[in-house]
Amino acid sequence: MSKRQLVLDAFNNKPVERVPVGFWFHFADSGEFTEGLRNPDIIRKNIEGHKKFVAKFRPDFVKIMSDGFFEYPNPVLFNIESPEKLLDLKPIGPEHPWIEKQVGLVRTLTDSFGDEVLTFYNIFAPATYFKMLYEKTGNRDKVLADLTMQNKDAVKHALNTIAEDLSTLARRVITEGKADGIYLSVQNVQDSRITPELYNEVIAPSELIVLETANRHSENNILHICGYEGSRNDLNLYVHYNAKVINWAVNVEGISLAEGKKLFGGRAVIGGFDNRPGGVLHSGSKEEIEALTEKLIREAGKTGIILGADCTVPGDIDLKRLDWVRNKAKDLSSQL
Template sequence: MSNKKQLVLDAFNNKATERVPVGFWFHFAENELGSSYEVPAYRQQNLEGHKKFVKEFQPDFVKLMSDGYFFEPETAKFLKGIKSAEDLFNLKPISENDKWILDQVSLVKELTNDFGKDLFTAYNVFAPATAFKWGVGGDKKLAELIKENQDAVFYALSVISQNTQVLAKAVIKEGHADGIYLSVQSIQDVSVGPDLYSEVISPSEIAVLTAASSVGGTNILHVCGYEGAKNNLSNFKNYPAKVINFASVVEGVSLKDGKKIFKNKAVIGGFANTKEGLLYKGSREDIQAETKKLLADAGKTGIILGADCTVPKDIDWQRLEWVREAAK
């Protein structure tokens, strides 16, 4: 096992390390929300972007991006066409040999064949609720559907979860990723509080992590604060993931306090991910001072420095290196 892979796994397991690992990621496709089936160039941009980043920046580990394959096309089409919550009972799971799954497995396999022996890799997977709300038109619509027919929403999420479980297991077993990076987010509507979230949403997410773990995955849970979305972190404190990446800046929760919430699991974060943040626009001196401040507060065990979410794709990679320099 390479030194970097062992370094990261030790940090994930709360072991003492010679230095604190650093992990940042960004999208590689021109339009990450677009479909590779509509614009095949997105797939090649994704592949080439990963390889260039690994070769030139030599990261400590890699989050493998799912640009071009965010959501299963037929499920998304079905969700866009529903007229009522009752229609959700007509949603069916896709085949285990569906092209959407096989294409992602081959994407992951090409990347892990290139650098997976040397670096820890985790493949980006969106939670069923995220796929659901993207399909139906947002958090407010999801909340309305839960109010209309909670059982129908629970059923639809279980179907999407089945598809996602198949994907998670396949990218680990056949694509040789070391695990998945599951992106979850509290529903951004006050009507879906912690109890309702735990009852309706959480089972579909926990099932994905459990499936990934069943085939040997070392999995990262991402509690997404993208564009300022707020999360009830306690909703996720018992999720079966090895490592937690939460939006420490957006949530106003330090890495040290995050470790307490997540029962001393390893955590990733510390920096804002926006173009207004220190990482994107600050000086070398300020970025490195913040790095040292973060480690002075959180300690160096079970800490991986990173950002709230994906950083802007045009960020100067040298800025990421400044963090790694200071973390040494």
């Protein structure tokens, strides 16, 4: 069975000959994440990193990283003097270099290995792109929450405008870039003032705009509920999001793969391993990694399960550790 078919069967809760695995990490340095438009070498670095990883590890599928494109380049957002200024925001448009170059990145990589494995392009939620513009403030979530408290309609307009550009990006990376879908990364606003009710009113609509567009062009899209650096999420906010596969931070939220699969109505799930430095995957022995692999599969079964991590794994991880997971999953799958 091809790896493409193996993963598609897992996505669709069909029997599989082995439980597939999926891990990913950055190919650029953190200081380069926003600099792709200003420094084309970062895009080339990202492309070459993916190609080397695929050649060496032969992954079951690939999440294509958007390293270099973390900054949504809409100048209206760079200096917000008042929340009302957000009402002036307009889309950057479908032919902006920020969109064009991401489509080119994806097409280059799918041309290289898209016939072998399924590919999914990373797209952050509108609120995440908004927050990343205020990374240097040291409390980007507070900035978004403050603005929401002052003028929630202006914030909703801004996020929906960003969503229009992200919808264009999602459509084009699938139809022109030939990705099999997107990996949409969402996250609760890490500020208690943004209640579930306020999240559903102001934040969620923009996320659903992007997801609904992706779903019109591919039925295989992944929802990632990001627990990066310990960020906590109310998973119940996302149970109605129409994504084929769900990935969340099992080790941050304390919700197992088996529990999450039930919460999301039996849909396929990805994860199980802690992605953080010092965790079993990054630093444990072969025996510890194999034991955790077995525990995860015995708890969750092998139908509609893809073993992976809570989020992006450290870039210095030894690829043999990922192979230990895959090989143990293969051995167990033949026994169960």
